[in-house]
Amino acid sequence: MTNQGEDILKNSALSVTASRKRILDIFLAADNALAHQDIETKCAEQYDRVTIYRTLQTFLEKGIIHNIPSTDNMVRYALCNEACITSGHHHDNHVHFKCDDCGKTVCLDDVNIPAVNLPKGYTMKEINMVVNGICKSCK
Amino acid sequence: MTNQGEDILKNSALSVTASRKRILDIFLAADNALAHQDIETKCAEQYDRVTIYRTLQTFLEKGIIHNIPSTDNMVRYALCNEACITSGHHHDNHVHFKCDDCGKTVCLDDVNIPAVNLPKGYTMKEINMVVNGICKSCK
DNA sequence: TTAAGAATGCAACTTTGTTGCAAAAGTATT
DNA sequence: AATACTTTTGCAACAAAGTTGCATTCTTAA
Numbered sequence: 001m002t003n004q005g006e007d008i009l010k011n012s013a014l015s016v017t018a019s020r021k022r023i024l025d026i027f028l029a030a031d032n033a034l035a036h037q038d039i040e041t042k043c044a045e046q047y048d049r050v051t052i053y054r055t056l057q058t059f060l061e062k063g064i065i066h067n068i069p070s071t072d073n074m075v076r077y078a079l080c081n082e083a084c085i086t087s088g089h090h091h092d093n094h095v096h097f098k099c100d101d102c103g104k105t106v107c108l109d110d111v112n113i114p115a116v117n118l119p120k121g122y123t124m125k126e127i128n129m130v131v132n133g134i135c136k137s138c139k
Numbered sequence: 140m141t142n143q144g145e146d147i148l149k150n151s152a153l154s155v156t157a158s159r160k161r162i163l164d165i166f167l168a169a170d171n172a173l174a175h176q177d178i179e180t181k182c183a184e185q186y187d188r189v190t191i192y193r194t195l196q197t198f199l200e201k202g203i204i205h206n207i208p209s210t211d212n213m214v215r216y217a218l219c220n221e222a223c224i225t226s227g228h229h230h231d232n233h234v235h236f237k238c239d240d241c242g243k244t245v246c247l248d249d250v251n252i253p254a255v256n257l258p259k260g261y262t263m264k265e266i267n268m269v270v271n272g273i274c275k276s277c278k
Numbered sequence: 279t280t281a282a283g284a285a286t287g288c289a290a291c292t293t294t295g296t297t298g299c300a301a302a303a304g305t306a307t308t
Numbered sequence: 309a310a311t312a313c314t315t316t317t318g319c320a321a322c323a324a325a326g327t328t329g330c331a332t333t334c335t336t337a338a
Contacts, residue, residue: 015304015315036294048318053295055316069208069269073294073326095255100264108261114253116234116268121275122247125239129255130208130267136260154335156285175325187287192326194285212295212325279338286333294325302317308310 004028012062019047023055024064032104033068033076033096068096068105069128076105093127099135106135143167151201158186162194163203171243172207172215172235207235207244208267215244232266238274245274 005024009016026042027034039052056077059065065077080092095111098104113129144163148155165181166173178191195216198204204216219231234250237243252268 017304017316019317049294050296050319051317058316067210069210069267071206071208071214071267073212073214075210075212095257097257097261108258111255111257113268114255116250116253116270118234118236118250118270118272119247119275121278122236122270122272123278124270124272126271128208128210128267128269128271129252131255131257131261131263132265132267133257133261133263136258139260139262154284156334158286188325189288189327190286197285281338282336284333284335286331288329288331290328292325292327294323296323297321298319300317300319302315304315305313307312 008064012064014058014062019043019051020055020058022046023052023059027065027077027079032106033078035074035076037074066092069130070098070105078105078107081109096128096130097135098130098132099138100132101134101138104135105130147203151203153197153201158182158190159194159197161185162191162198166204166216166218171245172217174213174215176213205231208269209237209244217244217246220248235267235269236274237269237271238277239271240273240277243274244269 003021005021005028006016008024009020014020022043023039026039036052036056039056040049043052056065060067060077063080066080068076068078070076092107093113095108095113097106097108099106108131113127116124116127118124142160144160144167145155147163148159153159161182162178165178175191175195178195179188182191195204199206199216202219205219207215207217209215231246232252234247234252236245236247238245247270252266255263255266257263
């Protein structure tokens with residue numbers, strides 16, 4: 001039986017270390033996006049804060065996770081889905097939802113970001129859509 | 140001749156102080172959204188850092204400015220337009236654009252955020268759309 | 279003009295994020 | 309399985325960002 005986190009690391013040509021596996025496991029177990037702080041809370045006794053910063057950075061660069069903008073100075077991260085990781089070129093085009101009640105941020109994988117027409121002269125490279133409101137668990 | 144910043148403060152039932160007028164002037168003169176840091180750079184010698192934090196907070200609560208989410212831990216602020224301020228109830232529904240070249244973030248007031256259908260059980264309260272790319276000045 | 283309330287500045291502090299470097303762990307090769 | 313090489317980690321020290329309480333100053337409204 002192989003470890004799912006280990007597979008992800010190998011597929012991304014990253015060396016397999018205990019901290020990386022642990023952080024991936026945290027993401028795999030989470031049903032919502034995680035801020036640096038959330039991860040630190042879960043494993044600060046095991047791993048150094050700096051390691052967590054560097055690991056998240058590495059995962060971002062490899063496209064293992066993507067980040068979700070916010071207005072609260074708490075950038076959150078979520079695992080990319082298979083297609084996104086394997087395609088090499090990273091692109092999320094799903095909507096993110098943050099619940100004002102429970103505070104959780106989730107990927108709405110089934111909701112695509114609709115097209116927008118930018119004014120003349122603007123070129124789009126990336127697009128992000130974050131909706132705030134009440135999630136189905138809190139309604 | 141009256142001062143535009145002063146009018147905004149009075150309309151929002153805020154007392155008129157030098158720091159608030161100055162910060163409003165900075166926004167009125169800016170052609171792009173400003174982070175806390177940008178404002179601090181422009182008036183740190185005049186006003187305390189804490190005052191700037193508190194002023195931005197107050198402006199947000201009164202709906203004088205709105206904040207723009209980001210993935211770089213630099214929440215930016217921009218003046219709300221007239222309609223938005225006077226309506227009492229705050230709602231931006233324009234798209235924000237951040238240029239990867241010059242780094243500026245601007246409100247695309249003419250580009251409305253298209254409608255999205257959320258899955259059953261989700262209620263939308265607010266929506267944010269941020270596009271990254273190259274702006275018309277940098278193309 | 280003055281009294282009451284609101285905003286500011288200061289100090290001290292907490293939290294968040296960064297950098298350089300030595301030690302430890304992982305990888306590939308034989 | 310031992311090695312040499314490379315990468316990752318932890319530590320320390322620091323820098324930057326954000327918060328809080330309190331005394332002083334400024335605004336406002338009577």
